[in-house]
Amino acid sequence: MDLLGSILYGFSVALTPDNLLYCFIGVFIGTLVGVLPGIGPVGAMSLLLPTTFHVSPLGAIIMLAGIYYGAMYGGSTTSILVNIPGEAASVVTCLDGYQMAMQGRAGPALGIAAFGSFIAGTISIIGLMLVAPPLAEAALKFGPPEYFTLMALGMTILIYLASGSIPKALMMAVLGIILASVGIDATSGKQRFTFGILELNDGIGLVPLVMGLFGISEVLLNLEQKVKREILKTRLKGLLPSRLDWRDSAKPIARGSILGFFLGILPGGGALISSFVSYGIEKRLSKDPSKFGKGAIEGVAGPESANNAATGGAFIPLLTLGIPANVVMAMLLGALLIHGLQPGPMLMKNHPDLFWGVVTSMYVGNAMLLVLNLPLIGMWVQVLRIPYRTLFPLILLFCLIGAYAVNYSQTDVLIMIIFGVIGYLMKKFQYEGAPLVLAYVLGPMLEDALRQSLVISNGSFAIFVTRPISAIGMVLAIFLVFSPLLPWVTKKRPVFKEE
Amino acid sequence: MGKPDQVSSLFWSILGLGVVYLSYRLGLGTLTHPGPGFLTFWSGVILCCLSAVVFFQGVRAQRGGTGVTLPQRWAGMAWPKSVYVIIALLAYVLTFTYLGFLLSTIVLLIFLFKGIEPETWRRAFLSAGLSSFISYILFGIWLQVQLPRGLLEKLLF
Numbered sequence: 001m002d003l004l005g006s007i008l009y010g011f012s013v014a015l016t017p018d019n020l021l022y023c024f025i026g027v028f029i030g031t032l033v034g035v036l037p038g039i040g041p042v043g044a045m046s047l048l049l050p051t052t053f054h055v056s057p058l059g060a061i062i063m064l065a066g067i068y069y070g071a072m073y074g075g076s077t078t079s080i081l082v083n084i085p086g087e088a089a090s091v092v093t094c095l096d097g098y099q100m101a102m103q104g105r106a107g108p109a110l111g112i113a114a115f116g117s118f119i120a121g122t123i124s125i126i127g128l129m130l131v132a133p134p135l136a137e138a139a140l141k142f143g144p145p146e147y148f149t150l151m152a153l154g155m156t157i158l159i160y161l162a163s164g165s166i167p168k169a170l171m172m173a174v175l176g177i178i179l180a181s182v183g184i185d186a187t188s189g190k191q192r193f194t195f196g197i198l199e200l201n202d203g204i205g206l207v208p209l210v211m212g213l214f215g216i217s218e219v220l221l222n223l224e225q226k227v228k229r230e231i232l233k234t235r236l237k238g239l240l241p242s243r244l245d246w247r248d249s250a251k252p253i254a255r256g257s258i259l260g261f262f263l264g265i266l267p268g269g270g271a272l273i274s275s276f277v278s279y280g281i282e283k284r285l286s287k288d289p290s291k292f293g294k295g296a297i298e299g300v301a302g303p304e305s306a307n308n309a310a311t312g313g314a315f316i317p318l319l320t321l322g323i324p325a326n327v328v329m330a331m332l333l334g335a336l337l338i339h340g341l342q343p344g345p346m347l348m349k350n351h352p353d354l355f356w357g358v359v360t361s362m363y364v365g366n367a368m369l370l371v372l373n374l375p376l377i378g379m380w381v382q383v384l385r386i387p388y389r390t391l392f393p394l395i396l397l398f399c400l401i402g403a404y405a406v407n408y409s410q411t412d413v414l415i416m417i418i419f420g421v422i423g424y425l426m427k428k429f430q431y432e433g434a435p436l437v438l439a440y441v442l443g444p445m446l447e448d449a450l451r452q453s454l455v456i457s458n459g460s461f462a463i464f465v466t467r468p469i470s471a472i473g474m475v476l477a478i479f480l481v482f483s484p485l486l487p488w489v490t491k492k493r494p495v496f497k498e499e
Numbered sequence: 500m501g502k503p504d505q506v507s508s509l510f511w512s513i514l515g516l517g518v519v520y521l522s523y524r525l526g527l528g529t530l531t532h533p534g535p536g537f538l539t540f541w542s543g544v545i546l547c548c549l550s551a552v553v554f555f556q557g558v559r560a561q562r563g564g565t566g567v568t569l570p571q572r573w574a575g576m577a578w579p580k581s582v583y584v585i586i587a588l589l590a591y592v593l594t595f596t597y598l599g600f601l602l603s604t605i606v607l608l609i610f611l612f613k614g615i616e617p618e619t620w621r622r623a624f625l626s627a628g629l630s631s632f633i634s635y636i637l638f639g640i641w642l643q644v645q646l647p648r649g650l651l652e653k654l655l656f
Binding site: 410 | 504506507514521531535536539543546549550552556572573576577578580581584585588591596615617626631634638644645646
């Protein structure tokens with residue numbers, strides 16, 4: 001099937017009534033969690049994962065993907081109107097978006113964020129369609145050493161960027177690998193770290209782990225803080241940006257789209273990094289950098305486009321190599337595995353309906369989001385008015401039901417609460433959850449690839465440096481791990497909070 | 500940095516040592532045929548080494564006067580609320596198969612609506628009841644999640 005044929009086939013799958021409904025549910029919930037602080041896309045995806053067990057794998061992935069890119073749209077609304085990012089990737093939108101709102105230009109700020117996101121989303125989907133097939137073809141030649149190195153590199157990049165302290169982030173990744181090994185070892189059949197608890201034979205579930213670390217712990221932390229949200233009392237008018245707004249935003253949108261797409265592909269990269277880099281570039285390229293932070297529309301258009309483009313890019317390593325680029329993609333990988341699908345180079349060949357259906361559904365979802373975020377903006381503003389004291393019991397309730405629904409197991413709920421407390425303490429002691437979850441998801445694949453590589457090489461670690469792709473990845477990973485020892489790198493290292 | 504880092508690194512090093520010991524007992528295998536404890540053994544070793552790095556970073560930060568103490572991390576925070584929520588969630592898990600989803604959820608939500616943040620009794624009861632019934636209809640009936648029926652449902656149905 002040629003590219004055009006594949007795209008048309010994808011649309012024929014994505015436009016069935018069932019898949020349209022799942023897509024709508026996904027982008028609606030995504031926008032909702034993007035608007036509401038306290039639960040991000042990872043939490044929402046883990047929450048809804050058990051409910052997708054009754055749905056076809058394609059419908060499930062379409063819905064979960066919709067939550068991810070929907071949250072990117074929704075996050076901008078709170079950044080612009082409340083100066084609190086609903087989603088981490090919208091942090092940078094606060095800088096100029098809120099200032100625009102203060103100047104009575106909330107409408108154009110929301111409008112350009114939505115249009116920019118739509119254009120960027122579209123460009124990244126086209127990029128995904130063009131890049132994924134040849135990459136999947138090339139990935140067929142990859143062996144266990146290449147996979148091991150790519151996974152190690154992905155984790156290392158996340159560790160390098162995700163935290164202020166590299167040793168702490170590295171510790172969390174190691175802990176993730178240890179947690180992933182709990183249960184019966186597939187190779188030897190031996191029980192590992194189960195301590196005689198029958199429920200642990202299948203390992204620690206992804207859903208309770210993620211819900212605890214990202215859902216429960218977030219509620220506990222928010223309850224402690226006395227933050228009062230004040231929504232800007234401004235009339236929302238003129239959502240369609242003016243001709244001048246478009247002229248100022250066209251290039252930032254184009255640059256943000258391309259930049260976001262490529263940064264999204266990088267393992268460990270993602271929407272957050274893209275939005276920060278885009279803001280930096282726009283400020284540097286601007287004729288008048290002093291207007292940034294005071295309501296420059298370029299400061300909204302660029303980052304909002306970049307964070308949406310990154311969502312499309314992030315699908316490439318997952319769908320072609322089976323390696324998640326970030327924690328959200330790790331959740332999607334978990335969902336694919338639960339539905340009995342193995343992401344990787346063979347996915348496109350064995351399940352073209354899933355690959356092309358998901359890709360084209362993202363285009364449909366982007367169009368839905370435009371409708372949801374412009375004419376219905378008033379509804380989201382009303383959602384913003386829901387006080388946290390009403391929200392947090394509901395978030396906790398959904399977490400409890402979500403954790404229970406996976407296996408109808410009390411132990412899973414208990415595990416979720418335990419990880420909620422661990423996540424709370426981790427944040428108090430400044431350890432991040434993202435490297436842990438990524439390592440947890442990659443752990444079993446990483447162990448298999450390591451074992452197979454050592455068997456192939458007759459016990460020689462040289463196999464990781466004698467094969468070109470593996471060698472490049474290994475050198476990069478080692479450089480990033482030991483880079484804090486080099487003062488000139490430490491000074492320039494960008495630091496981002498977890499996604 | 501500072502004392503919290505020293506406390507946390509001690510915890511992680513003890514955990515790392517435990518993992519090393521248990522992995523060794525599982526069997527490391529050989530390089531040509533790694534055993535079930537191979538990767539976790541080395542993970543435990545790395546965890547211990549990194550704990551030592553974080554510990555000494557903490558010591559250095561404290562000597563440099565940039566460290567914070569443990570109580571400072573919780574200073575000005577309404578942390579008892581978090582403790583109450585954790586206790587309530589644990590109580591919920593232990594009782595919800597016996598009491599059933601509806602009853603235990605209503606009780607939990609009344610506590611969360613009224614006990615954690617100031618809310619009127621009427622509103623707390625109304626919100627708890629409505630949320631429980633809607634979630635029961637949504638998950639229990641529509642999505643067919645087998646929620647525990649427990650005491651109340653046995654009496655009613």
